[in-house]
Amino acid sequence: MRYANFPGCSASTTGKAYTESFSYVARHAGIEIDEVPDWNCCGASAGRLQSDDLGDALPARSLANAEAAFGDEPVLALCAGCYSNLRRALVHARESEDRRRQIEALIGQPYEAKADVVCGIDPFLEPEVAQTVKARVTQPLNGLKVACYYGCALVRPRALTTFDDEEDPQSMEAVVKLTGAEPVEWGSKTECCGASHHVSNPTAMKPLVERILADAIDAGAEAIATACPLCNMNLDMREAEINKARAARGEAPLDIPVYFFAQLLASAMGASDAEAGITRNFVPGSSLLAEAKTREVVVELTPEQKKAARIAAAKKQAAARKAAQAAAAAAPAQGKEEAHE
Amino acid sequence: MADVQDIIRERAAALLSSGEVSAVIGWGVGRFDDVRFPLVVKRAEDAGKLVFDASCVQMTAKRLLEHTGDGKVALVARGCESRAVNRFIADHQLTRDQVYVIGVPCPGMVDPATGETLKRCAECQVRNPVVHDELVGDPVPEPKPYRFAEVDRVEAMSREERRAFFDEMYGKCIRCYACRNACPCCTCRECFVEQDKVGWQGKAFNVNEARYYGMIRAFHTGDRCIECGECERACPMGLPLMVIMHQQVRDIDKLFGPYEGGGLTDSGPDPLRTYKTDDIEEFM
Amino acid sequence: MPRDNEQTGEFTPKILAFCCNWCTYAGADLAGLNRMNYPADVKVLRVPCSGRVNPQYVLKALQSGCDGVLVCGCHPGDCHYSTGNYYAKRRMMIFKRMVEFAGLSPERFQIRWISGSEAGKFRDTVVEVSEQIRALGPMENDAPSRAAIDAVAGTVASPEADEELFAAAKEAI
C-alpha cells in the first residue's frame, strides 16, 4: 500500500514519537509513504472558527496538492485533528458538486476529491498489511492488558469519519491484538480528554483526564494506547500532576503508561525503545513492555480445538485401558506356567 | 460502407438458406439509383438486392410488425432501428426471440437531394445498435451532439410568436397521418383519430383540428419517443415535427430523471406509467 | 348563451373545471353548504378521480370554446384510489408544458389539489382563475397577432411559406 502522508504541525513536535514509531512499522510492514507536497495547516484550531470557507479551503488545498502529485492515493493523517479536518473538506466536496466547485474557486486549483483520507489505524486494517505485521512480530507483548483510547476527533461526527461504530469502535483493538496484547473492554474509549482546554483551562481538563486514566485501570488495563498526538500528550503528560493531586487527597496514584498504538506495534516488531520513540514518553514505558515480552504465552483454545483435545485424551485413556487389560490377562497365564515346573 | 454491405448480403443469404429466419428486412435500390427503400428479402438468392449506403434514409423497423408471425425475422438495424426493436418489445408488440437483429453501426445518412447529412442523423444520440444478435462493421464513435437547439430557438420566442409558429406549422398539415404510420411508438390497433363515435378528432380541415391531431399524437408518443425523427422525415409537408417531441423528451428528462425511450436505460416503466411520491409539486 | 353580459358588455369567460368526486367535488359541495359566493364562470364536471381526466378532454375544451380549464383532485397521498392523482400530476405536468410551449397562455390551463374540506380554497381558486381569465379576455386573444405571424413567417421548415394555407390558418383561429 502507498499513502500520501499529511504530517501536520504535530508530526515533528508533540507527535514525534507517533511519527517515529509509525514510520518504523511502515518500513517493516511494506507501507510506502510519500509526503504531500507543499502542505499547509489543516485549520484545526482556528480555520473553521474564522469561516466555513476557510475551514474547507485550508485542508482542501493540501488535499488538492496530494491529488495533483499522487492521484487517488489515499491521504494519511496521523493526527486526529488533521484527519477530522481533512475528511470534513473531503466529505463536503463529495456530497455536493456545487460545494466542490466553490472549494476549487477558493483554492484556485482543481480538486476532484477522489483521494480518500485515512487515519493512522486504517492501513493496518488492510488484511495483507495486518498479515505482514503479524508475521514481523518477533517480540510479542504476551497478554499485555491494553485500553485502546480513541478520543473524539477520530470517531465523531459519524458523517465525517469511517469508523465501525462511533460509540463503541473496535478497530484499534484489532490492530493492537496483532502484537499479542489483549485489549480490555472499557467505557471511556471515546470520552473527551479535554485537550482543547489543555492550555486555556486546565482545571476543566484535569478531571476528564483523571477519569479516563481511572477507568482504564479499573477495567484492568496495564497500558493505554492512543492514536492522536494531542490525546497522547494530554494523558501522558498530565498523569504526574494528577497523581500529585491524588496523593494530596490521600488517593492511590493512577499509574499507567500511555503509548501510541504504533509504539506497541514497533516494539513488538523488535524496534528499540529509541526507534519506537518510547524514550520520549513522560510516564516511563520501557520496563512494562520488556516485562510483557517475558510473559509466558497463554493460548486460548477454540471450541473445535478443545473438542479435538478431549477426543485425543479419551483415545489415550482407552489405549491405556486396553494395555492394562492385556497385561492383566497375560499375568495369570504366566503364573500357571510357573506352577507346572 | 461497401464491405459492410457485402457482409450484410452474405449474412442475409446465410440466415435465409439456413432457415433460421423467414425474412430479412433491409434496404433496396429504388426507381432512381440514388433512392433507397425498405426491402424485405425472403429468398436467399435475393440477398444480393440488399444495399447499405449513406442514402438509406428510411427507418425500416416498423416493417417488422408486418412480417412477424411466420418464423423469426432478421432486421438490419442501426442505432435507431435497434431502439425501435426495444420499443416494440417494451410495448409487447414483439418478443425478442421473434427478431434476429443484424446490428450496423451508422455513420449518419445523407439526403441524396441536397447531399447534406440528415438533420436527425446530425442530432443522433445512438449511432451504434443498442441490441443486436451480431454486429456488422466496427462500432462508430458516439458524439452525442446537442439535440435541443430547435426547441431552444422556439422557446426563446414570445408566446404569441410560438403560437404563430405552431399555427403556421399545423396550418400546413394535411393530416395524411404519415407521421403516425411511420412512428415506431404508434402501435395502436385503432388510432384515436379514427374513433368517430367518441369523436376525439373532428373531420373539419382547419388548423384547430390539425393542432389537436398533432399535439395529441405528440403526447401519446412523447414519453416513449426514441427520437428517430422518422415522423419528420415522413412528413410530405416537411413540417418540423420533432420540435414538440424533443421538447417533451427534454422536459421528461428534466422532471422525472434521465429516461430514454427504447429501453436504453433500465429506468423502469415509461415515465407516465409510473410515479414517485416525491415528484416535484407545482399544483398546490 | 351570450358571451358578453348585455348590461355591462363585459366579457364572461367559460371555464370548465374537472373535479374528482372524492375531494374537490366534495369541497365544492361544502362551499355551497357554507353559502360561499363565487363567480359563475366556472362549471364543474364530475369525474371519479383526477387520474380519469384525459388531456384530450382539456385540449378539446380549449379548442371548442372554453376560455380556461381547471383540473382538480385530491392532494397527493390522499387519493381515494391511492395513486390516481400521482399519475394525473405527471401527465398534467408534461401536457401543460407542451401546450404552453405551443403558445397557450399558462393561466388558461391550471391544475390544483383541493381536498374535501377545503371549501375556502375551492372558492379562492375559482375566484383567482376566473379573474385571471377575465384579464386575458376570450380564447381568441391567444391567436397570434399579424406582427407575430410575420416574425415567424417562413421559419417552419418547408421552404415557401404557403400564403393560402396561411390565410386558412388565420381565419380558422
Add this chain to the structure above:
Amino acid sequence: MSRIGVFVCHCGTNIAGTVDVEAVADAARQMPNVAYAGTNKYMCSAQGQDYIVDIIKEHNLDRVVIASCSPRMHERLFRKVLAEKTDLNPYLLEVANIREQCSWVHKDKQIGTPKAINLVAMAVAKADCDTQLFTHEIPVTKRALIIGGGIAGIQAALDIADAGFPVTIVERKTTIGGKMPMLDKTFPTLDCSACISTPKMSECEAHPLIEIKTLSEVEKVEGYIGNFDVTIREKAKYIDYDKCTGCGMCETKCPQKKIPSEFNQGMSTRTAVYKPFPQAVPSKPTIDADHCRMLTEGKCGVCAKVCPTGAIDYQDVDRVTTERYGAIVLATGYELIDWTRLYGEYGGGRYADVISGLQFERLVNASGPTEGHILRPSDGTEPKTMVIVKCVGSRDPHKGVPYCSRACCMYGAKHAHQFMDKVPGGKCFVFYMDVRTPGKNYDEFYMNTLHEGARYIRGRISKITRRSDGKLVCLGEDTLSGNVVEVDADMVVLETAMVPPEGAKKLAQTVNTQLGPEGFFTEAHPKLRPVETNTGGLYLAGTAQGPKDIPDTVAQAGAAAAKVIGLLCKQSIESNPMVAHVDDSKCSGCGACVDICPYSAVTLVEKTLRENSRKVTRTVAQVNEGLCQGCGACTVACRPGASDLLGFNDEGIMREVEAYATR
C-alpha cells in the same frame, strides 16, 4: 336517438330562490334528445318520486336527468327509484348539481339561471351516452382468514367465530398468543397478562369454528373480496398431533438442552423438542429442526424411543394447502427494534445487565427464569438501583425510527412500579424525553409511580459503561436543570421501539396492499376507515397497522371483526358496475394499464378473437371486475381508449365538454 326526461327540482326555495327553474325547464326542452322537461317542489319527496315515475312511463323516456342537489346527496336514491319503480336501468341517470354548486353560491337569478341551464345541458349530453350497467352478484365465501395469532388475531378470531363463521388462524410461530403471554402485568390495572390472555388462547383451541395453523405462513393470495384463494404452507413439526397427547415425556428426555429460550428472551434454555411455555396453544410440542440432533446429525432419536404414542415422525414434511376465504384480517403484530445493532453507547449488548423491557417482563414474571425475583442476569444478585431509559429507538430518526411507540411511557412506568414494589428500598431512575399517558386511568397510574418514588429525569442517557465492580455507570443530562447526571446502576432497562415484523413487506405484496413509510400496513382512511385497507375484504387489526397498547389493539381487533362479520353476513355482494372495461378489438396489449392499476386488477391474457371473420389469438388486457374500483387511471394511459370506464365513458365526457364549450 334517446328520449331524455329533464326534472328540475325547486328544493323549496333552496334552488328556486336563485334559479328560475321554469326557465331552466324551458331551455331544457330545446336541448337535443330531450323529450320532456318539468319541475317539482321536492324531487326527492315521495310525491316527487312518483311524479318522475309517472312521467317516465307516460312519455316512455329512456334516459333521466335530474337537476337538483349534489349527486353525492341523492343519486343513490334516484337510482333506487328507477330500479324499483320503473323498468329503466338505474345507470341511465344523470344528476345536474344546481344546488350546492349553483343556487347556494350565487346571489341572483341573472347569474344562477344561465349557469343552471349550462349544467343541465352538460348532464343531458352525458345522459345521451349513458349505457345500461348491471351489477352482478359476487358470492361471499363465509370463512375468514386471520394472519397472525397474537392477541389481535385471537380477539378477531373469537368475535368472528362467535358470530357463527369459520375462522382459520395462521401463526408463524409454534404457538398462538404472540407477545402478550410473555408480559407480566398489564397497565394500568396491573392484572396478570398471562391470566387474561391464555384463557383466550385455549378458548380459540376449543372453539369448534376456529382452526389454528401454527408454524405456518401465507404463500400466495389470489382473487378478491369475498373470494380469496389463499395458499398456506404449514411447516413440518415432526410430531403427529393426532397421536401426540402432549404428555411432555419427549421434552424431559431430550438431550439437547442448551438452546436459548425465545419465550424467556434468551434468559433461560429449552430443549430441541419443546413447547415454548406451559400454556402454549396448541398444547403439543414441536421439534426444532435446526437444533434436533436426529434431524441435524442423524443420530439420537431419544424422543421417538420415549414417546408413549409413537407420535414422533422425523420424516414429516411441509404441508401446502389452498383454501378459499371471504375476508382476510392482517394481525401480524410487531417486533422490538434490535438495539444492540444501533446503540454502541449502551454497550451494544455486551453488558448482561442492560436488558430490554421485554426481558424485564420475563424477569418479574413468576413463570420466568427467576420465578419472578428481579435478579441481575450477570451475577444473579438483586439490583438496588435500576435505570429505565425510554424512547430507545423511538423518536430517534438518526439511529432508530422517527415515530413514537405509544406504549413505552406506560410500561416504563409499570416497570418502575414493579421494581420498587419487589425491591424494598430500591432506587429507580427513569430517563425520558416526554411522558405521554393519554388513556383511561393512564396518567393516574403514572402519577402513582411518581408518588411511589420513581425519579423521572428529562433527558437521554448518552453513555453506559461497566465498572469493574459491576456497576453500570449511566451518563446523561437532566435537561430541566441543565446538569450532567451520572447514575451508578445495577441494572438498566431499555424501553425499545416497536417496529414492523420482518416479512411485512413480502406479505404486503402477497396480499396486494400498501405499507406506510415506517413499514406498517396502511389503513384506507386514517380517521374514517381505520381498520380497512384499500383492498376490499382485507382488514387490519392491532400493531400491524401501527404501534398500539393492548386495549387499543383489542378494540381494533373487535372493529375489524365487526367489518368481517358485516361482510360475511351477506349472501353475496353487489359488484360496482362502474369499472374499467377493455374493448378487445382496440386493445394492442401494450400493458400500460397493467403498470398503472393500483389494485392489480388488470392483467394481460391470451385471447382468441374473431376479427374480420377469422379467428386470431392475441394478447389483450383483461379487467378483474372484483378488484377494479373504477378510478379510471388506466383509461387515460390507454392511448386508443380501448380501456374505458363504464359510467364515465370517454364519449359521455367528450359530449359533456362540447355541450358546455359550444353552447
